Amino acid sequence: ATGEGSVTSAKTSNVPSLFHPMVVARVGTTLGKINSYDESAADGKDLGFAVAASVLADFDADGGDDGLVRAEADWLLRLAGFTHTGAFYISTAQDGADFSAQALDSLGVHAQVSYAIAGKVEPGFRYAGVFPTDESGREHEILGGLSVYFLGHDVKWSTDAGVVLEGAPGAENRDFRFRTQVQLQF
Numbered sequence: 001a002t003g004e005g006s007v008t009s010a011k012t013s014n015v016p017s018l019f020h021p022m023v024v025a026r027v028g029t030t031l032g033k034i035n036s037y038d039e040s041a042a043d044g045k046d047l048g049f050a051v052a053a054s055v056l057a058d059f060d061a062d063g064g065d066d067g068l069v070r071a072e073a074d075w076l077l078r079l080a081g082f083t084h085t086g087a088f089y090i091s092t093a094q095d096g097a098d099f100s101a102q103a104l105d106s107l108g109v110h111a112q113v114s115y116a117i118a119g120k121v122e123p124g125f126r127y128a129g130v131f132p133t134d135e136s137g138r139e140h141e142i143l144g145g146l147s148v149y150f151l152g153h154d155v156k157w158s159t160d161a162g163v164v165l166e167g168a169p170g171a172e173n174r175d176f177r178f179r180t181q182v183q184l185q186f
Contacts, residue, residue, distance in 0.1 A: 028052025050076040067094035086111040106132035122147040140165040
């Protein structure tokens with residue numbers, strides 16, 4: 001009734017009570033002069049291409065029947081101000097007591113194109129889609145964008161706008177999106 005209390009014993013540890021390891025791997029390569037983490041060709045560099053793939057496997061070491069595998073393949077192509085990026089995604093989920101009983105959970109895709117004009121202004125377009133086996137979780141994102149480079153990537157203003165459709169085909173919810181940001185990089 002007074003709200004007072006006392007701790008009579010406590011067990012503290014930085015060791016988790018649940019052992020749940022995962023394996024994550026990524027491999028990729030580039031061709032030409034390219035930074036595979038820079039989606040813009042605003043610097044006007046020559047032809048560059050990058051391709052990579054990654055995988056995450058959760059082996060259900062704790063026996064919770066919730067193992068999964070996620071994998072993706074992605075690419076980046078840049079040439080004289082033009083940039084194209086894209087990726088394919090796949091996810092499986094454990095469907096039974098054994099980790100090897102994996103069933104398709106969802107697929108995904110994204111593609112983006114942009115063109116840098118004089119290294120200062122870059123309009124672009126992006127499509128992304130997530131397609132789970134449960135159609136009510138489907139999502140499509142269709143956006144147009146514009147980036148303005150004041151001091152290259154060190155001072156940049158980016159804006160995008162478009163529509164996000166969520167839900168089963170024919171019963172989608174529409175969310176109109178407008179975002180803008182200023183980026184300062186040191």
